Amino acid sequence: MGKAGRVACIFTPYVLTIASLICIIMVGLGCTKSSSDTLNNLYFMRINVQNISSEGSHTVTEVENILEQYGITSVTAQDVSDVLGKLQDDSTLADFYQIGLWGYCDGDINNNKTNVTECSKPKSEFYFNPFAVWGLDSSDIEGELPSDYKKVMNIYKTVSKWMFIAYIIAFSVTVAEIVVGFFAICSRWGSCVTTLFALLAFLFTTAASITSTVLFSIFKSSLGTTLKAYGISLSLGKNMFAATWLAVAFSLAALIFWTFSVCCCSGRSPYGHRNNGPRGITAEKAPYTYEPLGAGQVPYGQQQHTSYPPPAAHGGDYPMTNTNQRSNAYEPFRHS
Known part of the structure; x- marks a missing residue:
């Protein structure tokens, strides 16, 4: 198989690598521009506080039992109602908040249609802090929260930081994979080096996707039922998770085809080194000689x-x- 066959062999993993990079870029662009409807539909989690209520559907005893399950014993049900009452009366509180990789966006809900009005400035190693976003830093309830709750927030901050770093590394290695992929056209050694980059890209893309999926799924399953009693609903962004797992799928497929290009599809001519003669020269027997x-x-x-x-x-x-x-x-x- 000659150079033309080698180019055809490299074309498939090259396209798959570019597709994976596009998906990673889409994940990074989510919740970064309020004027883009496409980017506004890319978020890890949406917090809907349009119907927030300080009363809730739980009794005082049920609220205190729920708080105790999370290790919060110094906060009473009345404290929770007071904080939610402040949020309910706060005219600056948006109807919903969407969490992305670099920041968050907020907006209004009219006739069951969401309208993003503002997005925060992109920040590296971002994590959503409701006390800071909702202006509750000076509230007495934050100071009364036990150390267990603060440990949970620190874990969330640490995991969010790792998730951000994993996506950045996945993006960088995928770009390097595309650049090094040019040399794979020339030889199998180029394919070997490209395969190493493809393996790193797949590992970090998978790690970032698993982290984001597990992190926000736990939040939704553990806090969703409790907050729903107070009119606060949590929902996961299907488009964002579809993009990140498509990036994993494309990265895996690219890794498989890059590995295949190391073993097969040589760029050398099949007529070279025949009968220990010069490459590309074949002696033929003519009649009557x-x-x-x-x-x-x-x-x-x-x-x-x-x-x-x-x-x-x-x-x-x-x-x-x-x-x-x-x-x-x-x-x-x-x-x-």
Whole structure:
């Protein structure tokens, strides 16, 4: 297979790598521009506080039991109602908040249609802090929260930081994979190096996707039921998770085809080094040419014949063999 076949072999993983990079870019662009409807539909989680209520559907005892399950014993149900009441009366509180990789967006809900009005400034290692976003830093309830709750927030901050770093590394390595992929057209060594980058890209893309999926799924499953009683609903962004897992799928497929290009699809000509001769030169035998004969071969016309009884009409003798054989004679004429 020549260079054309080599290019065709590299084309498939190259396209898959570009597709994976596009999906990673879409994940990074989510919740970064309020005027883009496409980017506004890319978020990890949406927090809907349009119907927030300080009363809630739980009794005081149920609220205190729920708080106790999360290790919050110094906060009463009345404290929770007071904080939610402040949020309910706050005119600056948006109807919903969407969490992305670099920041968050907020907006209004009219006739069951969301309208993003503002997005925060992109920030590296971002994590959504409701106390800071909702202006509750000076609230007494934050100071009364036990150390267990603060540990949970620190874990969330640490995991969000790792998730951000994993996406950045996945993006960088995928870009390097595309650049190094040019050299894969020339040789299998180029494919080998590209395969290493493809493996790193797949590992970090998968790690980032798993982290984001597990992180926000836990939040939704553990807090969704409790907050729903107070009119606060949590929902996951299907488009964002579809983009990140498509990036994983494309990255895996690219890794498989890059590995295949290391073992197959050589760029060398199949006619090279034949019969230890110059590459690309093949000797062909033309008709009616002189050729050396091997040992024991007899020239044409002087082959050994089997003697038969002479005809009665002639009575002559025919020789049994030809004794004038030469070990390295040339055939006078070569007939096809």
